[in-house]
Amino acid sequence: MVQFMNTKLLGQFIEQSPYALNYGTKIVSAEGDIECVTQWRDIFTGNPLLRAWHGGVVSGVLELTGTLAAIKASNSQECTLLSINTVYLRPTRGDNEMFSKANVVRSGKHIQTINAVAWQNSFEAPTAIASLTFVSKW
Amino acid sequence: MQIDRYNRARKISVSGNAPAGIATGELLEEMDKILANIDLEPAYHTTYLGASEQVREIASSLLFAFMLALLILYMILASQFESFVHPIAIMLTAPLSFVGAFTLLALTNSELSATTQIAMVALMGLVMKNGILLVDQANQSMSRGLTAKEAMIESAQLRLRPVLMTAFSTIFGMIPTALATSDGAELRSSTGIIVIGGLGSSTLLTLFVVPVVYTLTADAKAGLNRLRTHFSLEGISEMIPNHMQQLYDLFSSRVGAHHDQGLELRQINGNVVKLLLPFRPKHANSTENGALHTTALATAIDSACGFAVMLSLTEPSAIATVNLRIDHIHQPEPGQDMTVEAHCYQQSGDFAYVRAAVLSLDTLITYCHAIGIFKVGTPGPALNSAF
Structure with missing residues (x-):
């Protein structure tokens, strides 16, 4: 399972998901943390x-980044989102790329708690942050 | 000399015994054919008396009892399940029991006597408990948000043990009666045979037929609800004021993410907006048999909430999402369109508060719930300034 967790294989997971x-x-x-663009x-x-970027899309990208972090943390591709709470801090400007990063707060036996952050020009000026709770299949 | 009378008329009796292996009912059918060919004078008529009369009366009264039992069973089940459809799935177990009952009667060379017919009426009530056990559990599972198929799979797993336990205890309990060889045991043994055969076949077949009928009726019901929702929403969409529709069309055409989702306005009621979220393969969670991914639901919720806030505004203003929390309750089903409902229930100062949910088209399943806070009067031009 360790092999699965490299960038290439997580990239393959994205390529197999139409929404991603x-x-x-x-x-x-x-x-370490999962970082996406x-x-x-x-x-x-x-x-x-x-x-400006649509709030739902920002939330969706943070969710996708968080999902990758949950997959990596749980060693399971079947991580189901229970809850996401997105706080919008600044407008995410259009015509610019958006970076996102997710870190695992706690990876329990079945529950993964993830924090994700989105930014554009500087990581120090995040445009949105999200707290996500996943449950992995057992 | 003796003159016998019946119903104030003179009678001539012709009596006889049925040969071995021929039932009285079959004999009477033959007698009917013979009598039909006899050309009697108008003053004469024929009638059956004695055992023949009793057989005819029992047959008709048993048929009546059978139909009445079915009707009463249906009424009780319909009232208990509060459904006109579920009793049908359960009552299908009755004919399934007849398969085993008649087969075992034939194999043991037993007669279908009046006693066995009474046993069949009792058997009908007995076998329905299998269906009741399954459907009751499935209904409870569906009320927790499972689909009909998932609910029936869970029900079958949970109720297999009680179904088999009750069936086997009854079957084994009837074995002594079925195998009895004492004087007059023929009457009792056929009752036992009927119950063993009927319960055995219905228990086996119920485990396949009831889940199939249950899920089929649930699918049919969902289909009808979809049609009803479609037509009712079509009607309602005509009642959406023109300027609201124009505002929505502007919103939809300018907000790329909203347009990409293919969201359609279905209903506006005050600050409540109802949108249709169509299934699009590119928003699915997998390429094969995929359902709308939760990220697609997030975009649809944010859009619906934003539009609900716009509806609540008394004057044009730019808005922005401040906070959006989405709790996912149930996994979306493959290929399904959904309904998104958003309600801007409160405005306080510069903030608007919204509740939203993504539901199945028949609104029976809630896929997710959301609450959102929007800032009203953010810097920049307002999208709704044209209105």
Whole structure:
């Protein structure tokens, strides 16, 4: 199972998931925390006048990043999301890529608690943070 | 000289005994054919008396008792399950019991006497407990949010033991009666044979037939509800005020993520908005037999909440999501469209508070619940300023 956890194999997981392919999210790093990047597309528009990312898409990308972290932490590809709480801190500007990072707060026998953060220009200025709870199949 | 009378008329009796191996009922059918060919004078008529009369009366009264028993069983089951459909799935176990009952009667060369017919009426009630055990558990599982198929699989696993225990205890209890050889035991043994054969076959077949009928009726019900929802929503969508529809069309065309989801406006009622979230393979969780992924639900919820907030505004204003919490309750089903409902229930200062849920089209299953807080009057132009 350790083999599965490298960047390449987590990337394959993304490629096999239609929703993840739709986001076009790529894994930047899977060493330690999971870090991803998602390029801007017009279909991500939330506020067309401010040209900002849609809140649901931001939440979705954070969820995807969190899912990868949960998979890595639990050694199970079947991690089901129980709850996600997303706090939007700043507008996520359109035409710019969005980075996301997820770290495992606690990986229990069945429950994984993950924190995820999204930013654009600087990690110090996050645009959104999310707290996610997953349950892995047992 | 003796003149016998019956019903104030003189009678001539013709009596006889049925040969061995021929039932009285079969004999009477033959007699009917013979009598039909006899050309009697108008003043004469024929009738059956004695055992023949009793057989005819018992046959008709048993048929009546049988039908009445079915009707009463249906009424009791329908009232207890509060469903017109579930009793049908349960009552299908009755004909399944006849398969085994008649087969065992034939194999043991027993007669289908009046006693065995009474036993069959009793058997009908006896065998339905298998179906009741299964359907009752499945209903409880469905009320916890499982689909009909999942509920029936769980029910079959949980109720297999009690079904087999009650069936075997009854079957083994009837063996002494069925094998009795004492004087007059023929009447009792056929009762035992009927119960053993009927209960055996119905127990076996019930475990396959009831789940199939249960899930089929659930599918049919869901299909009807979908149709009803579709037509009722079609009707309601015509009642959406034009300016609201125009606002929604603007919202949908400009908000890329909303458009990408293919969300359709179905109903507006005050600050409550109901959208149709269609299944799109690109939003699925897997390529084969996929269901809408939870990220797609998050986007749909945020969009529906945003639109509900816009509806609640008295004047145009830019809005932004501040916080969105989504609790996932039930896994979406493969290939299913869904309904997204959002209600902006409170505005306080610069903040609007929203509740939302993603439901099945018939609104029986809640896939997820959400609560959101939106900032009203954020810097920048308002999308709804044209209205």
